[in-house]
Structure formats: C-alpha cells, structure tokens
Amino acid sequence: MTRPENVRPVWTSDEGTMAQGTARTRWGRIVQDMVDSMSSALAKNSFTAQKKSEALEIQHQLRILRQEIVNDDRLTPLNLRRDVDERWYNEHLGVSSQLSWRAAPWLFAECYLYRRVQASFCGSVFWHGHDIFKEQKDTTFINSQTAVQDLAAQYIINIQRGQQKYDSELVRFKEFSDMMQVALWGNATDLSLLSRPTFEDLRSLQKQCSAAMVVDDDLDQVWSYMTSPEYEASHRNIDIVLDNAGFELLTDLVLAVYLLDQGLAKEVKLHAKAFPWFVSDATPTDIESLMTMLRSRDNFPTREFLDPLCDRIAELMSTGKIAITQHWFWTTGSAFSEMPSRARDLLKYLSRRDLVIFKGDLNYRKLTGDGLWLYTTPFKTALGPLGAGSGLKILALRTNKADVCVGLKSEDQVRELDKECPKGGWLRTGKYGVISFSDGE
Incomplete structure (x- = not known):
C-alpha cells in the first residue's frame, strides 16, 4: 500500500494536468478580473482622495501579480505582518527558492496567489476587509x-x-x-x-x-x-x-x-x-x-x-x-x-x-x-x-x-x-x- 509520505503533490509543471492548464490560463484571467473590478469601483463611486489613492495602489499590486503569473516569475516572499501563516509561506519559499508560477506544487502556488491578493487589501485603511469577489x-x-x-x-x-x-x-x-x-x-x-x-x-x-x-x-x-x-x-x-x-x-x-x-x-x-x-x-x-x-x-x-x-x-x-x-x-x-x-x-x-x-x-x-x-x-x-x-x-x-x-x-x-x-x-x-x-x- 502506498504511504502518504511517498506520494508527491501535483505540480503546475506536470504535463497534461489540470494544474498546468490552471497556471497557464486561469490564474492570469482571474487576477485580471480583480483589476477590472477595481476599475469598476473607481468609475462608479466618488471616493475620498485617500480611499481612491489606496484603490489605485491595490490595483497596481494586482497588475504586478498578474504580470508575474503571465511571465512565469519566481514566487517571492510575502511581506510579514506578524502573521504565522505568512511566515510559513516564506519558510517554504526559502527552502525552495526556485519555485515559479508554472513550476510549483499546485496547491501551494494557488493558495499563495490568494494570500498575495489578501495582502494587497490588508495594508489598506479604507479597503481592509473588502471582498473583491462579493458582487460576482x-x-x-x-x-x-x-x-x-x-x-x-x-x-x-x-x-x-x-x-x-x-x-x-x-x-x-x-x-x-x-x-x-x-x-x-x-x-x-x-x-x-x-x-x-x-x-x-x-x-x-x-x-x-x-x-x-x-x-x-x-x-x-x-x-x-x-x-x-x-x-x-x-x-x-x-x-x-x-x-x-x-x-x-x-x-x-x-x-x-x-x-x-x-x-x-x-x-x-x-x-x-x-x-x-x-x-x-x-x-x-x-x-x-x-x-x-x-x-x-x-x-x-x-x-x-x-x-x-x-x-x-x-x-x-x-x-x-x-x-x-x-x-x-x-x-x-x-x-x-x-x-x-x-x-x-x-x-x-x-x-x-x-x-x-x-x-x-x-x-x-x-x-x-x-x-x-x-x-x-x-x-x-x-x-x-x-x-x-x-x-x-x-x-x-x-x-x-x-x-x-x-x-x-x-x-x-x-x-x-x-x-x-x-x-x-x-x-x-x-x-x-x-x-x-x-x-x-
């Protein structure tokens, strides 16, 4: 009987897998939808100068994230905010510094993506706790x-x-x-x-x-x-x-x-x-x-x-x-x-x-x-x-x-x-x- 420790997780580099297709096509599209959602919010509402500035900064960070995915860049450490989970991601990235979007364990990379999105909003005063997916x-x-x-x-x-x-x-x-x-x-x-x-x-x-x-x-x-x-x-x-x-x-x-x-x-x-x-x-x-x-x-x-x-x-x-x-x-x-x-x-x-x-x-x-x-x-x-x-x-x-x-x-x-x-x-x-x-x- 195969033991759990002997079974490796599926990677985004595994040929012909859904993991590979997800990394190549879906992730970039999903993040682009987030960018578009921020554009829609900015167009529909009259925000204060600070709230608008924060929205533009979040949108900028999302654009960077999308470009990293499209370019198959390496996964970069998260900015620590006394968060034990962010530290866990960074420890894994420290051990496996060569991980990129199309060459990483699928589960790890996908969770890391949404952690990056969350980090974009957590650093904000006015957008902290905002659910970018709520309208959808x-x-x-x-x-x-x-x-x-x-x-x-x-x-x-x-x-x-x-x-x-x-x-x-x-x-x-x-x-x-x-x-x-x-x-x-x-x-x-x-x-x-x-x-x-x-x-x-x-x-x-x-x-x-x-x-x-x-x-x-x-x-x-x-x-x-x-x-x-x-x-x-x-x-x-x-x-x-x-x-x-x-x-x-x-x-x-x-x-x-x-x-x-x-x-x-x-x-x-x-x-x-x-x-x-x-x-x-x-x-x-x-x-x-x-x-x-x-x-x-x-x-x-x-x-x-x-x-x-x-x-x-x-x-x-x-x-x-x-x-x-x-x-x-x-x-x-x-x-x-x-x-x-x-x-x-x-x-x-x-x-x-x-x-x-x-x-x-x-x-x-x-x-x-x-x-x-x-x-x-x-x-x-x-x-x-x-x-x-x-x-x-x-x-x-x-x-x-x-x-x-x-x-x-x-x-x-x-x-x-x-x-x-x-x-x-x-x-x-x-x-x-x-x-x-x-x-x-």
Whole structure:
C-alpha cells in the first residue's frame, strides 16, 4: 500500500494536468478580473482622495501579480505582518527558492496567489476587509432563481410538511440520499472555474445531478454510521467545512436544517473562510448576505416556500443549533495532514465532533494532499494522519475539478471512466463527484 509520505503533490509543471492548464490560463484571467473590478469601483463611486489613492495602489499590486503569473516569475516572499501563516509561506519559499508560477506544487502556488491578493487589501485603511469577489458571488446567486425556488419547494413540501412516520427505513434512507445528493451537486457551481458565469452555465451545472456520476459512493456507510447505536448515543454534533458561497451555501444550510429536523444532528457548525478566498469561497459575511437576499422580494418575488425556509433557518441560528465559526487554518496553503503540527487546537476540536463534512474540491485536495495517488487508493489511506486510527469521522462531498481522486473500486472502473469521459474529463469537469467516508478506525 502506498504511504502518504511517498506520494508527491501535483505540480503546475506536470504535463497534461489540470494544474498546468490552471497556471497557464486561469490564474492570469482571474487576477485580471480583480483589476477590472477595481476599475469598476473607481468609475462608479466618488471616493475620498485617500480611499481612491489606496484603490489605485491595490490595483497596481494586482497588475504586478498578474504580470508575474503571465511571465512565469519566481514566487517571492510575502511581506510579514506578524502573521504565522505568512511566515510559513516564506519558510517554504526559502527552502525552495526556485519555485515559479508554472513550476510549483499546485496547491501551494494557488493558495499563495490568494494570500498575495489578501495582502494587497490588508495594508489598506479604507479597503481592509473588502471582498473583491462579493458582487460576482451575489449576482450569481440571484441568477440561480429557478434552482433556489426548486430547492426551497423540495424541502418544505417533501420534508418539513411531510414529517409523518416513515413507511420503512428504505424511505428514510432515500430521503437522506436525496439531501446528500443536493449538497454534493450544489458544489458544481464554482466561480473560480466560471470566470464570467451566465445564467445558462448555472442551469446546466445544476441539472447535472445523478447518482450514477458518483465515482466513489460511500453513502451506505455514512447512513449505517448515522443510524448506529454508537451515533444515536453520541452528542450528534456535526460540522460542515464550507466551500462556495451562493447556491452551494444554500444547499449546505438546507442540509443543516434537514439533519436537525430529522434528529440526525443536535448542533451543526458551519466553518467559513476568514477572508475572501478562491473567488467563491464562503465567508461569514456571505452567509449574512445570502439570508438578506433570500428575504428580498425584489430578488426572489415568489415567497410560498422561501419564507418558511428562511424562517426555519433563522430560528435554528437564533437558538445556536446552527452556528458559524472560522479558523485561520482553513485559509492556509497547508494540506490537512499538517493539522497535527500546525493547528492542534483545531484537530482537538474536530476529534470531539461526531461527523465532519468537508465540502468541495479545495477541501478534498487538502484532505488528500493534492497527491498523485493511484485512483484505487482507499480514501482513508489518502487522509494520512486524519485517516486510520485518528478517530475522526470524515465525509467528503466533492465534484471533481482537479487531478486528484481516490476511492475507486477497481482499475476496470478507471478504464470505464476514461472511455466514458476521455482525457481526464471525469476528473476535471465537475460532472462527476465523490461521496467519500472515513470512520477513522
């Protein structure tokens, strides 16, 4: 069995990988969008002289960053501001001084990019805390009208208003499966992949919901655990480490409501990012904005199902049954295998929880070290110190948008996927996904 320490992460120089394509084309475009966003803000608003000056300086720094990416320059140290994470980046760059944008570990370089963006705003007085992606996130969510209304109707009609006794355990499992599928495929809407998403893009992605497209499906194991005497006797405390804002965030909130309403959880904590990250990742402010947008009749005029859903979410938040938290470790460049050495407090906390759900592609990449594993490697093995013997109950819900994927049952399955969606398409398009579970034993 391959050991985690013997598996290297994918590099942006690896020929034919999504990592290579991302470094060559996507990153420059994403940063250019940020430059354009600052231009738009300057054109639309009358700022004070100092605020305008700071905006122009931030825009200048973003232009420099974009040019470095386009030129494939070396990665340069961050300017330290008593930040332990910045020191970590600089230590890595000190050891590997030859790293460049197109010749670096993908995970490290991509996290470093967003750290550079954050540093541009942190040095400002008037723009400190500004979310350069917020307008894009909010607009995309409002453009998800049909999906939002459908999700609200599905929950209120089929679940909340239908809380009768189940005819069988099979019916109860079917409902559980449906809710997990909704949470999984909500992850298909990723703004870092859709730089300028259209309404048609969103509708197309949100329709690609099929259990047949789940290449590693451990849902039966999850259900067995969550209906076991061990789990029922536990505190039933669940954590969801969030990924994207917008529609996916709504699916996460609905999943939390479902778990609480059905007695599968007594408390759900949502882990948001401490600052804007990877274009569309959810921050605490995004959660507040989403609830405000959902309440708006201008944004969502049809209220029959949205009002009761919003009321239920608000009620659970007010009683603390749904709570929002954050930790600095979620916005580092570290794989989660470094949690025991870098964030012992977080690991200690998670070890006391009864289930930790990691949403999305980036969390999956960090769980598996973004490694070039054999696709048939067991998920628990790829987790390293968070897997076997850790005691952590980990569930990953992820649509595939990167080079790493584990948990496939056989080489025959890999060959079928390569035939069905050639040139690594099943790994990269977001049309396939995983529901991967580790019991930590």
